[in-house]
Amino acid sequence: MEKTPQIKPWIADIHAYVPGRATGSDGKVLTKLSANENPLGCSEDALAVLAAGHEPARYPDPDAANLRAVLGELHGLDPARIVCGTGSDELLNLAAQAFAGPGDEVLFPRYSFSVYPIAARRCGADPVEAEDADYGADVDALLAAVTDRTRVVFIANPNNPTGSYLPPREIERLHAGLRGDILLVLDQAYAEYLEDAEAAHALALAERTQNVLVTRTFSKIYGLAGERIGWGYGAPPLVDALNRIRGPFNVTQSGQRAAIAAARDTGFIDRSREHNANERTRFAQRMAALGNHGIRPLPSEANFVLVLFEGELSAGDALHGLAERGYAVRHLPSQGLGHGLRITIGTAEDMDAIAAAIAEMAGRHPAG
Ligand code: PMP
Numbered sequence: 001m002e003k004t005p006q007i008k009p010w011i012a013d014i015h016a017y018v019p020g021r022a023t024g025s026d027g028k029v030l031t032k033l034s035a036n037e038n039p040l041g042c043s044e045d046a047l048a049v050l051a052a053g054h055e056p057a058r059y060p061d062p063d064a065a066n067l068r069a070v071l072g073e074l075h076g077l078d079p080a081r082i083v084c085g086t087g088s089d090e091l092l093n094l095a096a097q098a099f100a101g102p103g104d105e106v107l108f109p110r111y112s113f114s115v116y117p118i119a120a121r122r123c124g125a126d127p128v129e130a131e132d133a134d135y136g137a138d139v140d141a142l143l144a145a146v147t148d149r150t151r152v153v154f155i156a157n158p159n160n161p162t163g164s165y166l167p168p169r170e171i172e173r174l175h176a177g178l179r180g181d182i183l184l185v186l187d188q189a190y191a192e193y194l195e196d197a198e199a200a201h202a203l204a205l206a207e208r209t210q211n212v213l214v215t216r217t218f219s220k221i222y223g224l225a226g227e228r229i230g231w232g233y234g235a236p237p238l239v240d241a242l243n244r245i246r247g248p249f250n251v252t253q254s255g256q257r258a259a260i261a262a263a264r265d266t267g268f269i270d271r272s273r274e275h276n277a278n279e280r281t282r283f284a285q286r287m288a289a290l291g292n293h294g295i296r297p298l299p300s301e302a303n304f305v306l307v308l309f310e311g312e313l314s315a316g317d318a319l320h321g322l323a324e325r326g327y328a329v330r331h332l333p334s335q336g337l338g339h340g341l342r343i344t345i346g347t348a349e350d351m352d353a354i355a356a357a358i359a360e361m362a363g364r365h366p367a368g
Pocket of ligand 1: 088
């Protein structure tokens with residue numbers, strides 16, 4: 001038999017990441033509320049920077065020095081402790097790769113971001129899921145799941161896909177219960193949807209400890225998902241480890257410039273946060289009103305709501321019904337959430353249309 005390259009068994013075990021789609025099963029283009037993007041787009045200042053053009057023949061600044069300086073200034077951080085990535089996704093993978101390997105365990109709560117098991121397996125480590133507490137992270141369950149082999153703990157806070165949130169005192173309790181040789185990654189892709197003081201807590205914890213890495217992104221509230229810009233903050237040895245293995249030119253020149261403009265446009269961030277909070281409350285109330293049909297919105301601190309369908313109307317049927325009406329939302333059966341739909345907060349019109357459609361579909365079934 002002819003010899004062929006043999007995939008490593010731990011890579012063969014990976015289920016590839018399933019991205020949120022913008023088309024129905026028939027290929028029809030839909031309004032995309034399946035990837036937690038900002039329905040208001042991005043800052044006009046960032047758009048102007050992108051439109052102004054750049055020098056594609058030149059490599060970008062490998063150290064993203066200007067972007068790190070601006071982030072340091074805005075958040076009161078030492079730029080030397082910041083590392084930028086091709087989205088925060090790259091940084092999550094690098095964190096696992098730098099601190100875990102074959103025989104080690106990477107721990108995270110059940111129903112958390114689907115990149116964590118991929119990041120663990122990519123470096124040959126074993127992904128371990130701790131039990132949830134009504135779809136949220138459970139600190140006691142996480143601490144009980146720690147073993148001698150645990151090297152990295154991932155917490156998305158706020159969490160995707162549930163929207164759940166652990167307040168600072170719970171994060172402190174988790175950190176206090178972990179051995180010093182375990183890296184705690186606080187994935188804050190949705191931090192900007194929190195109150196400023198809550199969002200700042202993770203950065204402050206990373207500032208005063210040796211084993212906490214915070215990751216943030218320009219993909220969500222900043223509306224720059226297509227530019228692929230993330231950043232991490234932690235103690236110098238952590239940042240040094242990530243710098244050794246990241247792509248040398250991992251953030252494009254246009255991405256670095258757009259991120260600087262977006263970071264400075266606090267007006268756009270405030271408007272986006274306010275829009276999200278208003279529409280999320282309105283939508284969640286309308287879903288909660290369908291409780292007698294077994295429909296339950298989980299409390300969310302992010303820019304989406306996970307709606308559970310535990311009555312006659314199934315999540316799968318609701319998914320199809322929404323697609324027929326022009327909307328793509330996220331069904332996650334592969335994450336044990338076949339009974340839920342994760343719906344990104346869109347415009348007021350989108351949310352009205354989706355809430356009305358779900359109410360209409362539920363109304364066709366007798367209430368329980
Ligand atoms: N963390 C969480 C919790 C997310 O939901 C996402 C995006 N889906 C990311 C990280 C990665 O985002 P990006 O790579 O675009 O920064």
